[in-house]
Amino acid sequence: MSAALHIDGLSHRYGSRQALDKLSLQVDAGQCCILLGPNGAGKSTLFGLLTRLLAVREGSIRIFGQPLRAQALARVGVVFQQPTLDLDLTVEQNLSYFGALQGLHGKALQQRIGAELERLQLAARRRERVRDLNGGHRRRVEIARALLHRPALLLLDEPTVGLDLPTRQQLIDYLHALARDEGLALLWATHLVDEIDPQHDQLALLHRGRLLASGAVAPLLADAGCHDLGGWFQHHTGATS
Amino acid sequence: MTSLRILWAVIVREMRRFLQQRSRFFGALVRPLIWLLVFAAGFRAALGIAITPPYDTYITYDVYIVPGLVGMVQLFNGMQNSLSMVYDREMGSMRVLLTCPQPLPFLLFSRLFAGMCVSLLQVYAFLLIARLSGVDLPWAGFISVLPALVLTGLLLGAAGMVLSSQVRQIENFAGVMNFVVFPLFFLSSALYPLWKMQEASEWVYLLCRFNPFTDAVEMIRFALYGQWQQDAIVGTLLATAVCLLLALLGYRPRQRA
Numbered sequence: 385m386s387a388a389l390h391i392d393g394l395s396h397r398y399g400s401r402q403a404l405d406k407l408s409l410q411v412d413a414g415q416c417c418i419l420l421g422p423n424g425a426g427k428s429t430l431f432g433l434l435t436r437l438l439a440v441r442e443g444s445i446r447i448f449g450q451p452l453r454a455q456a457l458a459r460v461g462v463v464f465q466q467p468t469l470d471l472d473l474t475v476e477q478n479l480s481y482f483g484a485l486q487g488l489h490g491k492a493l494q495q496r497i498g499a500e501l502e503r504l505q506l507a508a509r510r511r512e513r514v515r516d517l518n519g520g521h522r523r524r525v526e527i528a529r530a531l532l533h534r535p536a537l538l539l540l541d542e543p544t545v546g547l548d549l550p551t552r553q554q555l556i557d558y559l560h561a562l563a564r565d566e567g568l569a570l571l572w573a574t575h576l577v578d579e580i581d582p583q584h585d586q587l588a589l590l591h592r593g594r595l596l597a598s599g600a601v602a603p604l605l606a607d608a609g610c611h612d613l614g615g616w617f618q619h620h621t622g623a624t625s
Numbered sequence: 626m627t628s629l630r631i632l633w634a635v636i637v638r639e640m641r642r643f644l645q646q647r648s649r650f651f652g653a654l655v656r657p658l659i660w661l662l663v664f665a666a667g668f669r670a671a672l673g674i675a676i677t678p679p680y681d682t683y684i685t686y687d688v689y690i691v692p693g694l695v696g697m698v699q700l701f702n703g704m705q706n707s708l709s710m711v712y713d714r715e716m717g718s719m720r721v722l723l724t725c726p727q728p729l730p731f732l733l734f735s736r737l738f739a740g741m742c743v744s745l746l747q748v749y750a751f752l753l754i755a756r757l758s759g760v761d762l763p764w765a766g767f768i769s770v771l772p773a774l775v776l777t778g779l780l781l782g783a784a785g786m787v788l789s790s791q792v793r794q795i796e797n798f799a800g801v802m803n804f805v806v807f808p809l810f811f812l813s814s815a816l817y818p819l820w821k822m823q824e825a826s827e828w829v830y831l832l833c834r835f836n837p838f839t840d841a842v843e844m845i846r847f848a849l850y851g852q853w854q855q856d857a858i859v860g861t862l863l864a865t866a867v868c869l870l871l872a873l874l875g876y877r878p879r880q881r882a
Contacts, residue, residue, distance in 0.1 A: 435720065435723075435724040436723065436724060436729075436878050437720060437723060437724070437878060438878055439877070439878035454726045454727055454728055455726060456726075457724060457725070457726040458726035460724075462720075462721075462724055464720055464721075466720075468718045468720060468721045469718065470638070470642065470718055472641075472642055472645045472646065473638070473641060473642070473645075477638075477641060480634070481634055481635075481637075481638045482721060482725075484630055484631055484633070484634030485631055485634060485635075485721070485722065485725040485727070486725060486726065487627045487630070487631070487726075489630050529721075
């Protein structure tokens with residue numbers, strides 16, 4: 385079976401600045417891969433390439449064995465770092481719009497909207513304008529939007545940015561459960577080590593466009609002779625998380 | 626079928642946004658109405674227009690200016706739409722559109738078509754108010770002008786899209802608007818017939834003659850009277866095709882997001 389996401393020799397430069405340098409990475413179904421890196425590591429460039437906002441010039445990206453074209457994106461859900469919801473529309477209208485873009489319609493679309501809102505405890509907010517929601521609820525709507533078309537690969541670009549601690553922890557638990565219980569493949573970009581589940585997650589450490597280390601947490605810590613992820617992150621990047 | 630549903634979804638979204646932003650709706654109407662009811666009323670006595678096609682009699686200035694103001698409504702809507710695309714790109718919702726599993730040209734066309742539909746709402750509201758306030762417009766023209774409005778809406782929407790693809794920050798947009806909207810509008814046949822421009826200055830006339838907005842306004846003017854001006858249609862079609870191509874090139878995935 386093909387990997388959910390297979391990146392091979394991916395490079396990208398902005399003028400003379402090398403943003404990504406021969407990055408190779410694989411994420412399998414049911415796996416949560418945390419793409420860890422300080423600011424400027426190349427995470428957003430990678431997401432730009434994965435979502436077709438930037439053109440791939442060197443290297444390749446395959447999603448479930450398919451090259452990165454419109455068809456392949458049908459199996460991908462994306463939660464961007466920036467908010468992407470329309471503030472003047474209601475939660476339901478936002479989700480209907482996105483569902484239609486994914487080819488969903490009619491009763492099936494309404495059922496999916498209902499199910500996702502229920503799952504993310506947003507059913508009571510269905511008819512509220514997004515402008516009237518707090519940051520945590522907006523983020524949950526973003527996640528409902530990304531899951532609406534039942535993707536098999538979820539790309540998360542710093543999904544917990546700007547959330548208070550309890551809401552953040554709820555979201556972290558929820559997202560990990562998606563991989564563990566529902567078999568979704570997750571590529572989760574962050575610079576915060578406390579978002580990592582050391583028991584189950586795979587780590588990929590990106591620094592200055594290069595992949596410095598990747599694999600399960602315990603062997604990575606052991607190889608570097610570190611006791612905790614914060615120390616390990618600092619050991620490789622010189623940055624604190 | 627899926628494509629049609631997506632197109633419909635984008636239209637519904639743009640309509641909902643437009644209707645919820647009431648100040649935008651009133652702003653879109655107040656601007657041409659001030660030109661019509663204040664500016665044109667002042668010139669009405671001073672400036673009659675000779676018998677030239679498509680008119681078959683002498684007309685007053687307010688009748689002459691209506692097609693130009695219709696063009697103005699669509700011009701401002703195109704630019705507003707463009708501004709909204711820059712905003713959407715900064716806010717991220719443009720990313721959602723561009724990452725959905727449909728070909729990029731279709732997605733851009735959907736957005737363009739939806740913007741054009743919004744401009745139709747504004748134009749018909751303006752035409753209705755103009756007619757009810759005594760401007761002599763043929764009711765049949767409300768129907769015959771529709772294809773011209775669709776084409777003009779697409780042209781100006783595509784021109785706005787080209788701009789939005791080049792403007793990286795929303796703060797830069799006001800300046801760009803001044804360099805685009807005002808020259809396009811004032812160097813056209815919207816306010817004065819081309820022969821009057823020619824009397825005033827040959828080079829201003831030439832600028833007006835080769836301004837695609839002039840073709841769009843003349844196409845609307847003739848269509849309001851159930852006539853088709855071939856040169857204007859060809860000019861508008863060509864300009865639309867060029868703008869669509871440039872918009873598509875501008876929104877291709879690029880080196881820098």
